[in-house]
Amino acid sequence: MKLKIYRKAHFNAAHRLHNPDWTQEKNDEVFGKCNNPNWHGHNYVLTAEVTGELDPATGYVIDIKILKEIIQEEIEERFDHRNLNLDVEEMKGLNPTAENIAVVCWNLIRKRLEPKYELKIRLHETERNFVEYDGNI
Amino acid sequence: MKLKIYRKAHFNAAHRLHNPDWTQEKNDEVFGKCNNPNWHGHNYVLTAEVTGELDPATGYVIDIKILKEIIQEEIEERFDHRNLNLDVEEMKGLNPTAENIAVVCWNLIRKRLEPKYELKIRLHETERNFVEYDGNI
Amino acid sequence: MKLKIYRKAHFNAAHRLHNPDWTQEKNDEVFGKCNNPNWHGHNYVLTAEVTGELDPATGYVIDIKILKEIIQEEIEERFDHRNLNLDVEEMKGLNPTAENIAVVCWNLIRKRLEPKYELKIRLHETERNFVEYDGNI
Amino acid sequence: MKLKIYRKAHFNAAHRLHNPDWTQEKNDEVFGKCNNPNWHGHNYVLTAEVTGELDPATGYVIDIKILKEIIQEEIEERFDHRNLNLDVEEMKGLNPTAENIAVVCWNLIRKRLEPKYELKIRLHETERNFVEYDGNI
Amino acid sequence: MKLKIYRKAHFNAAHRLHNPDWTQEKNDEVFGKCNNPNWHGHNYVLTAEVTGELDPATGYVIDIKILKEIIQEEIEERFDHRNLNLDVEEMKGLNPTAENIAVVCWNLIRKRLEPKYELKIRLHETERNFVEYDGNI
Amino acid sequence: MKLKIYRKAHFNAAHRLHNPDWTQEKNDEVFGKCNNPNWHGHNYVLTAEVTGELDPATGYVIDIKILKEIIQEEIEERFDHRNLNLDVEEMKGLNPTAENIAVVCWNLIRKRLEPKYELKIRLHETERNFVEYDGNI
Numbered sequence: 001m002k003l004k005i006y007r008k009a010h011f012n013a014a015h016r017l018h019n020p021d022w023t024q025e026k027n028d029e030v031f032g033k034c035n036n037p038n039w040h041g042h043n044y045v046l047t048a049e050v051t052g053e054l055d056p057a058t059g060y061v062i063d064i065k066i067l068k069e070i071i072q073e074e075i076e077e078r079f080d081h082r083n084l085n086l087d088v089e090e091m092k093g094l095n096p097t098a099e100n101i102a103v104v105c106w107n108l109i110r111k112r113l114e115p116k117y118e119l120k121i122r123l124h125e126t127e128r129n130f131v132e133y134d135g136n137i
Numbered sequence: 138m139k140l141k142i143y144r145k146a147h148f149n150a151a152h153r154l155h156n157p158d159w160t161q162e163k164n165d166e167v168f169g170k171c172n173n174p175n176w177h178g179h180n181y182v183l184t185a186e187v188t189g190e191l192d193p194a195t196g197y198v199i200d201i202k203i204l205k206e207i208i209q210e211e212i213e214e215r216f217d218h219r220n221l222n223l224d225v226e227e228m229k230g231l232n233p234t235a236e237n238i239a240v241v242c243w244n245l246i247r248k249r250l251e252p253k254y255e256l257k258i259r260l261h262e263t264e265r266n267f268v269e270y271d272g273n274i
Numbered sequence: 275m276k277l278k279i280y281r282k283a284h285f286n287a288a289h290r291l292h293n294p295d296w297t298q299e300k301n302d303e304v305f306g307k308c309n310n311p312n313w314h315g316h317n318y319v320l321t322a323e324v325t326g327e328l329d330p331a332t333g334y335v336i337d338i339k340i341l342k343e344i345i346q347e348e349i350e351e352r353f354d355h356r357n358l359n360l361d362v363e364e365m366k367g368l369n370p371t372a373e374n375i376a377v378v379c380w381n382l383i384r385k386r387l388e389p390k391y392e393l394k395i396r397l398h399e400t401e402r403n404f405v406e407y408d409g410n411i
Numbered sequence: 412m413k414l415k416i417y418r419k420a421h422f423n424a425a426h427r428l429h430n431p432d433w434t435q436e437k438n439d440e441v442f443g444k445c446n447n448p449n450w451h452g453h454n455y456v457l458t459a460e461v462t463g464e465l466d467p468a469t470g471y472v473i474d475i476k477i478l479k480e481i482i483q484e485e486i487e488e489r490f491d492h493r494n495l496n497l498d499v500e501e502m503k504g505l506n507p508t509a510e511n512i513a514v515v516c517w518n519l520i521r522k523r524l525e526p527k528y529e530l531k532i533r534l535h536e537t538e539r540n541f542v543e544y545d546g547n548i
Numbered sequence: 549m550k551l552k553i554y555r556k557a558h559f560n561a562a563h564r565l566h567n568p569d570w571t572q573e574k575n576d577e578v579f580g581k582c583n584n585p586n587w588h589g590h591n592y593v594l595t596a597e598v599t600g601e602l603d604p605a606t607g608y609v610i611d612i613k614i615l616k617e618i619i620q621e622e623i624e625e626r627f628d629h630r631n632l633n634l635d636v637e638e639m640k641g642l643n644p645t646a647e648n649i650a651v652v653c654w655n656l657i658r659k660r661l662e663p664k665y666e667l668k669i670r671l672h673e674t675e676r677n678f679v680e681y682d683g684n685i
Numbered sequence: 686m687k688l689k690i691y692r693k694a695h696f697n698a699a700h701r702l703h704n705p706d707w708t709q710e711k712n713d714e715v716f717g718k719c720n721n722p723n724w725h726g727h728n729y730v731l732t733a734e735v736t737g738e739l740d741p742a743t744g745y746v747i748d749i750k751i752l753k754e755i756i757q758e759e760i761e762e763r764f765d766h767r768n769l770n771l772d773v774e775e776m777k778g779l780n781p782t783a784e785n786i787a788v789v790c791w792n793l794i795r796k797r798l799e800p801k802y803e804l805k806i807r808l809h810e811t812e813r814n815f816v817e818y819d820g821n822i
Contacts, residue, residue: 173354407689
């Protein structure tokens with residue numbers, strides 16, 4: 001039997017939406033107040049969805065303690081109380097939109113999961129705005 | 138890369154479930170207290186899910202400000218503080234169940250979105266009852 | 275020992291804000307879209323707060339099953355799936371603002387509670403707009 | 412037109428994660444504090460997702476009152492205020508992980524639904540940990 | 549300036565409402581399904597409210613890291629994944645109603661706080677049922 | 686009759702906790718990761734509570750549209766998508782803890798309210814950490 005397992009986590013970070021290849025006018029036009037040079041920030045909520053086979057011995061698809069640890073090490077320790085433009089190596093050269101953050105989170109968790117699992121990431125930037133990525137390219 | 142973008146919105150409206158082709162007895166039997174001739178109402182929560190390709194220049198699949206405006210113009214201005222049986226042209230002749238409202242919302246937003254995007258609508262009538270429609274016919 | 279006990283309940287109703295002593299212009303100016311003659315509606319959330327002494331035999335201040343029944347009989351059966359302007363005897367002659375609904379709910383629950391208890395009512399009209407009444411006159 | 416209809420319900424239950432074929436050491440290693448012999452418990456939240464065709468006469472995919480009754484009879488009456496290891500016939504011989512509870516809930520609701528409907532179950536054990544099952548084997 | 553600081557925490561526990569001085573009939577009559585001899589359980593949510601003076605050097609009333617640690621050591625380590633009737637020394641001889649758990653939590657946190665602070669505890673047993681205690685006797 | 690009226694609003698901002706009179710070591714010790722020189726941020730939730738007399742002509746204590754406008758002009762336009770250390774005149778010289786932000790918000794809204802109203806501010810920095818201020822000095 002195949003099931004999906006979900007684990008939610010949080011991180012609080014600063015960011016600024018900005019494309020350095022554009023003029024200030026173009027940046028203001030596209031990113032508006034999200035382009036504030038002094039930054040703003042969010043309480044991000046990440047939900048990892050892992051799909052896999054039920055192990056009859058444990059009754060688990062994946063031990064959620066292990067999934068929780070992967071998220072803590074890969075996401076919370078890297079992103080929490082950080083500036084997403086300046087402090088996170090994996091975000092360098094990327095505009096820290098919810099989309100790009102979700103793709104980076106997917107890549108970070110993916111490399112820690114056994115290949116037999118499928119992975120999807122949902123990332124809330126606010127209660128009303130969120131994105132989802134499943135590795136589809 | 139393909140991602141999904143979500144935007145949540147709200148509208149507060151009155152409605153009554155009723156099939157004019159049926160007797161009052163049949164209406165009462167099927168729709169119960171939802172058939173109150175003096176109406177009742179809900180705080181509806183609409184979530185639009187848009188699927189599309191990531192634009193590397195912006196880091197956006199769709200500018201969420203544009204999606205927010207489409208929802209405000211097509212949904213909130215049309216449905217908020219209205220009677221869904223009497224006040225909304227697009228609902229005429231339809232029983233305003235959550236299902237039918239979701240289909241109408243999907244049609245209204247769909248015609249404003251570029252063809253390259255896919256659209257799904259989730260509509261909460263209450264915290265415990267909700268529906269989803271993706272244009273599938 | 276004195277503690278507070280809370281019980282939450284829901285009802286979905288239609289209403290219209292309107293003062294019949296005023297002109298249509300004054301009503302529109304003060305109540306705006308809430309004055310729609312065809313009604314609109316809300317998912318109301320009522321929280322009753324009861325303050326009283328801890329009974330050492332039960333470990334209860336009040337049996338929450340009894341409080342739940344009082345709210346069902348006095349509030350849910352009276353207000354749920356109703357029109358607050360037309361269908362509820364106790365609202366007659368009152369403009370059904372969140373404030374007036376909360377006062378009516380307080381009076382209805384108060385008369386069912388033993389005098390030894392204190393009562394406060396919180397009423398959510400939306401997630402962002404709510405009121406509280408404790409019988410203070 | 413095909414839509415999805417969702418209904419949320421709750422039950423509060425005790426459980427203990429334990430594999431009787433394992434040593435106590437192995438159980439402690441795998442299940443940690445979830446293996447407490449004196450039990451612990453959760454407020455479970457079950458969401459049933461039913462997919463089907465819109466009936467133009469009612470505007471319903473399924474009458475949500477019927478879905479609510481199925482969930483009350485099959486899930487709430489069976490699981491609420493129970494011990495999932497000791498009190499529920501259908502859980503006998505199963506480790507009551509969220510995964511296994513979701514599979515049992517799916518089977519119980521599935522046999523009450525007409526074959527024309529598809530069913531998916533989401534089960535929250537906590538706000539941060541949840542699972543999903545759609546009958547996939 | 550005096551402010552209130554709040555910190556929320558969670559614990560998942562089993563319990564049974566029962567008065568050993570009563571007959572089984574009386575216990576069933578008063579506690580109903582909460583008297584299940586095989587236990588049931590909840591995801592409890594505790595909110596500690598601390599009132600105190602603003603320290604101008606830190607901008608804090610109390611360092612919330614310290615409040616978080618007190619709650620972890622006194623409440624989460626003691627109550628999480630435990631049986632409130634069997635496993636918690638401080639609950640011995642008490643019927644584990646939300647009221648009695650809140651009083652025990654208040655006492656445990658109070659003795660760790662400096663006397664200059666006031667303390668109130670809110671404890672959610674479910675999303676709809678909760679209690680509050682501020683040390684009032 | 687006296688009631689309380691509540692209005693909730695949101696703003697997303699960057700900040701850094703830091704006391705310029707202290708050494709870097711002392712700042713790190715007291716503020717930990719909140720002292721990151723590159724900032725971090727939050728989705729703040731502000732709830733304004735206004736206490737006043739019920740006006741029998743309107744059924745309002747205060748027109749919530751007016752309260753909403755005051756919060757938009759004084760709080761959202763000033764704090765949203767800003768850096769609370771650098772961009773907000775009223776925060777200059779203050780460490781932007783939740784406590785200090787709440788006091789500044791209280792002062793900004795207080796001066797816009799008629800003297801007959803009482804005001805309390807609740808400010809959520811995260812879902813688990815929040816503060817409350819009512820002008821008490």
